[in-house]
Structure formats: structure tokens, C-alpha cells
Amino acid sequence: MELLRLGPIGHEIPVVRDNDVYYDLRPLTTDITPEFFADDGIGRVRTALDEGSLVPLEGAEDLRIGAPVARPSAVVCVGMNYAAHAREAGAEPPAAPVVFFKMPSTIAGPYDALELPPYATKADWEVELGLVIGSRAFRVASAEDAYSHVAGYMLANDLSERRFQIEESGGQWSKGKNLPGFTPLGPWIRPAAEVDPGSLRLRSWVNGDVRQDSSTRDLIFDVGQIIYLLSQTMPFEPGDVILTGTPQGVAMSGKFPYLAADDVVEMEIESLGRHRQAVTVTQ
Template identity: 85%
Template sequence: MELLRLGPIGHEIPVVRNDDVHYDLRPLTTDIDGEFFADDGVTRVRAALDEGGLEPLNEAQTLRIGAPIAQPSAVVCVGMNYAAHAKEAGGEPPERPVVFFKMPSTIAGPYDRLELPPYATKADWEVELGLVIGTRAFRVASAKEAYSHVAGYVLANDLSERRFQIEESGGQWSKGKNLPGFTPLGPWIRPAAEVDPGSLRLRSWVNGQVRQDSSTSDLIFDVGQIIHQLSQTMPFEPGDVILTGTPQGVALSGKFPFLADDDLVEVEIDGLGRHRQVVTVTQ
């Protein structure tokens, strides 16, 4: 079962895909957002499918695929969270999760064009496992309990402008993380019960050449540890998105050039789909 939002930007239709058929969710919800998850939307959709109460969306194949979540109150990110990536960056594995924030307005669809301003000369790709919070999580008692707060998982590209992030950051990574379109999500959210987040292959390509190829088994802090630790100092609400970090193979390593005009960036996680973004440098 896959939750999607299809249609033009700002006018997406909530949809579920099941056995390769797209069903219209508008009889159940106006959108796939925090309210949907707070109202146990995943369970309600599954029940409606079992009962045969949803109608196919016949024009689904002709519609743009948007980000599968609308208007999260927060996008919280964990950095330096793969052992090989920490080594690649020349640092020691962190003892606590490294946290930064992205504005919800950075969220884009998985195939939307990536437009960079001319001064974004060090734009970088980052394939990441994202998770969507299903129930409020604050002061969660344990890493094991934390998994019960996850509604589903989603593929993300945590795009970064390294000059702003590092050279002109003022000590704040978020400065290099918040250009428009810098958080493509999708194509879908897969319910948590259908995903093993500890054993997923992640890959990225630029112009067809492999850049990253790793597994979530290399995570320093797994999904449960991230939610448990971060929830001690910040409450997560239904619909919030957490990005769990990226593996080795980014341009920041010095092994590859940063993104340029007409580059094609692709990211993929097994079971969570694939993104395709064409870079355009605007004037």
C-alpha cells in the first residue's frame, strides 16, 4: 500500500495505490497531512481498501506526482549518521545525533525540476530515509517504543548548498539546507508495518553515474534511537518528517563535482521508489 498525492502544485489529490491500482482518497480525507495521520489515516485507508469502498482514479497515470505529505509542521534532520560518511568527512562518529532543520516550504515532488540560483555553486545531493510521525512523540520512554510513533517511511533527497552550510554558515547547517525545492520527497509513503528500516539499500546517481550505494544497516543512530533521543527535547506532531542522514558518496567528499546546469540527479531506496531531478541554474 502506497500513499501518494497527485496533481498540480497546490492542488494535489490524496491517493492510495494498491496492487497497481490508484484509488481516490477524497471520500476519506481532504489531504495527506498531519490531520490525516492524527486521525489514524493509515488504518482507515486499509479498512476502506478491504471493504472495497474506494473508487479508482482513472486519470492517475496522467497526473504529476507531488510530495506525498502536505504541510508538516517540522522537517527535522540528522547529520553525520552513517559510519562510512563520518569517516569520509574526516570526523569521528558523533556521540549524540547531530540535528539541523529544514523549512517545510523546501518540500518538492520527486520529479520536480530543481532550480538553483546562480550563487548556489556548491549544491550537493544526499539520498536519505525519511520517516513520517503518526502520533505525538514527546519524551518517548525507549527506542523500542519510538517505532510505534512512525506512520510510514519515505524517500528523500536532502539537497544542500555546502558553501552556505559550512563556509558561510555562522555555525548553522540549516543555512545551506533551505533553498526552494531542497527537500524532494516521494513518490509515496509506505506504511511502517511494511518496511524494515534497518535493512534498506540506498543509492544515488548523477548523470547516470553511481555516487552513493549503501544500506541503512550502516546508520549510527537507527530510527528508534533518533526518535527516542530527539523527543526528549522536542515534541513531534503527526505529519512531521524526520530525515535520518545520508551515506558516503556526496560531492562534499571531494571525489565528485558539485551539481551544475542540466545535471540529472537520481536517488532510490528499495521499496520506497526513485526520484529524478533535472538541475536548472537560473539567472
């Protein structure tokens, strides 16, 4: 079962794909929003599928694929969460999660073009496992309990402009993380019950050449630890998005050039789909 939002920007239709059939979710919800998750949206969709009460969406395959979650109240990100990535950045693996924030307005669809302003000279890719919170999580009792607050998982690209993030940041990573379109998500959300987040292969390519190839087995802080530790000081609400970090193989390593006009970035996580962003530079 895969939750998607299909259609033009600002007019996406909530959809579930099950056994390769796209079903219209508008009889259940106007969109896949925080309210959808707070009201056990995934459970209601599963019940409707089992009852056979949903109608297929005609022409679904021809529609644009948008980000699979609309209007989260927060996008919380964890940095330096793979040991090899920390080393390639010249840092020691952190003793506690490194946290930064992205504005929800940065969210884009998995195949939308990436339009860089001309001053974004150090734009970088980051394949990441993303998750959506399904129920309020504050002061969670343990890392094991934290998993019960996850609605589902998705593929994310935590795009970064390293000059703003590192060189002109004022000590705040978020400055280099919030250009328009810098958080492509999707193509779908897969329910948490159908995913083992501790053993997923992550890969990225630029112009067809492999850049990243790793596994969530190498996470320093796994999903449960991230939610448990961060929830001690911040409440997560239904629909909030958490990005869990990227493995080694980014341009910041010095091994690869930063993104430029006409580059194509692709990434994939097994069972969570694939992205493709074509890069343009605006004037």
C-alpha cells in the same frame, strides 16, 4: 499499500495505490496532512480498501507526482549518521545525533526540476530514508517504543548548498539546507508495518554514474534511537518529517563535482521508489 499526492502544485489529490490500482482518497480526506495522520489515516485507508469502498482515480498515471505529505509542521534532520560519511567529511562519528532543521517550504515532488540560483555553486545530493510521525512523540520511553510513533517511510533527497552550510554558516547548517525545492520527497509513503527500516539499500546517481550505494544497516543511530533521543527535548507531532542521514558518496567528499546546469540526479531506496531531479540554474 502506497500513499501518494497527484496533480499540479498546490492542487494535489490524495491517492492510495494498492495492487497497481490508484484509488481516490477524497471521500476519506481532503489531503495527506498532519490531521490525516493524527486521525489514524493509514488505518482508515486500509479499512476502506478491505471494504472495497474506494473508487479508482481515472488518469492517475498521467498526473504529476507531488510530495506524499502536505504541510508538516517540522522537517527535522539528522547529520553525520553513517560512519563512512562522517569520515569522508573529515569528522569522527558523533556521540549523539547531529540535528538541523529544514523549512517545510523546501518540500518538492520527487520528479520536480531543481532550480538553483546562480550563487548556489556547491549544491550537493543526499539520498536518505525519511519517515513521517503518526502520533505525538515526546519523552518516548525507549528506542523500541519509538517505532510505534512512525506512520510510514519514504525516500528523501536532503539537498545541500555546502558553501552556505559550511563556509558561510555562522555555525548553523540550516543556512545551506533551505533553498526552494531542497527537500524532494516521495514518490510515496509506505506504511511502517510494511517496511524494515533497518535493512534498506540506498543508492544515488548523477548523470547515470553511481554516487552512493549503502544500507541503513550502517546507520549510527537507527530510527528508534533517533526518535527516542530527540523526543527527550522536542515533541514530534503527527505529520512531522524526520530525515535520518545520508551515506558516503556526496560531492563534499571531494571525489565528485558539485551539481551544475543540465545535471540529472537520481536516487532510490528499495520498496520506497525512485527520484529524478533535472538541474537548472536561474539568473
